[in-house]
Amino acid sequence: MTGSVGRAGPSGARYDDAWLAEVARAASVDAGGVPVELLGDYLRLLADAATTGRRPRRGELDAVGVLGRRAAEQGVSAGRAVRLYLSAARRLWQQLPHLVRSTDSEAVRAAADAVLHVVDTAVATLAEGYAVARRELVRREEALRRELVDDLLRGDSDLGGLVERTEPFGLDLARVHQVVLASPSRRLPDTDAAISALERVIFDRLGDRDVLVATKEGLLVVIAPADIVTPDRGSGEGAWVGDLGRLVHAELDRMARGRPWQVAVGRPHPGLYGIARSYEEAREALTMAQRLHADAAVIDAHDLLIYRVLLRDQPAMVDLVQAALVPLGRTRGGAEPLLDTLDAYFACGEVATEAARRLHVSVRTVTYRLDRVRTLSGYDPADPRDRFTLHAAVLGARALDWPRQPLPGPPV
Structure with missing residues (x-):
């Protein structure tokens, strides 16, 4: 290797900083622009293993786990983070100076074994740290989502604060929204699976329109824009999906066989207080359907207005x-x-x-x-x-x- 001698690696061996930086930059490009900072001392661990055969210490691996957590917090996908590490190992191996010139096959084999051990343990530790951070982020997001839904459905929260809190979820309070409530026949099944399934199908049908799915008091809650009449790309030309309630029910029915759902749809209303009003209508529709012993899969609050008049x-x-x-x-x-x-x-x-x-x-x-x-x-x-x-x-x-x-x- 030519060039200036850089700082020492973990074993005391010295490496060229410019060379390692170039390897890191190239690996970052391979991984789609993942920040090179997520490599930490990983390249030095690889070079040290190839030179001396030393395996990483527990503290060094813990530092890699921290980098995995940081990748998750920065929104870097797990695949891109792993690709960064694998690409860095491949590029470094190809340019290790003493191996490039070496004719000793045993030495090369020993160096390869040591480097692969570092790659194996480092990538596994990176993925573990990433997974831990993702679970924490999901739990935190679920808690924030639930609190946000509670405040939106109550309708008496500070508007300015709610606008700021809904922004990460893509909810535009200036639009006209409606609320859909889904009630299972028995105990609510896997909540995470239900939310993921609903978000997936709604995003597929509505594109990037704002939608919020959560749970409240044993019910699945969907807050979505009212203007959802869109072509159904999966049902052929001329087919339309304009009924959010039926869309929600169809997806839940596919997800949970043997557990029939009943879905109630509130009328669309504008603004923050319109969400709370639509929720109250959907909840009243569910209650009224139970009183009427109605077995309809989808109940529209609009169809039950006469009962509200009668009971006023x-x-x-x-x-x-x-x-x-x-x-x-x-x-x-x-x-x-x-x-x-x-x-x-x-x-x-x-x-x-x-x-x-x-x-x-x-x-x-x-x-x-x-x-x-x-x-x-x-x-x-x-x-x-x-x-x-x-x-x-x-x-x-x-x-x-x-x-x-x-x-x-x-x-x-």
Whole structure:
């Protein structure tokens, strides 16, 4: 080797600083511009091993582990960090001066064995340090994500602070967003897997649009832009995906076989408070679906607005149910069969044959039950004026989960 003599390596051997720096720069280029600082004393360890056969000490390997952690914290991928180390070893080996001129095969073999040992232990230690840092970063990000989601859904946090906190997650609070809640049939499965799967499919469909996925109170929460009508690249030309709720449900259904999900979609609203409002609507939709014993996979809060109207004056709705439907409980079998019949009858446009099909009973049974309703309540399902009253009472009863639950009493 020609050139000036640099500082001593770990064993006391001396190496040319300019030569080692050039090897480091070339390896950095090979690895896509990874900072040369992440090599630390790795090149000197390699050169020392080739010259003296010395193996790295524990403290020297610990320093490599620290560099692995630093690579993760700087956002360098694990593959590029490892490539930096392997490329540096290859380039240094090709330029080791005493080996380039050596004709002693045994000496070259011994040097190669020593260098490969350093590469093996150093890369393994680098990867271990990288993995530890990544796990810590993931846990930290998950905690920040959960806190951010809690504050966004509460809607009463400082706007300026939230704007700053949402920036790393790519969430633009100036846009119109909607919230989707996904409820598993039983215990929430692997949370990390669910979040990763949802983010992957949403990013694939929406590109780089802002989206946030997290968990809250046993539910999976998705906050996404409302203007998501985009071509579905996987379903052929002319296919469109404009329903975030169905997109979320389809991905969860593929991920967790045997654990059906129910997804509720809040309406889109602008700004920070719009996110909180959409969340409340989605949560109310899930609660209402449970009261109605609805088994629909995807529930749109927009479709349940009538129940919010009906329950806005709950005492009045209780009075209506008591007047129109409580008398149905005097029949044999209770009010439930008559209530189900009214529900099916109104849902199919007052067609008795279709109501019978939906209820899996005969048309005669349907007409008999409707006649019992008229006799017991005094309201005729066939009369246009009475029909509206009965329909509103049935919707209110479903919202109040009556007769499974007793009607709320007057406030004390």
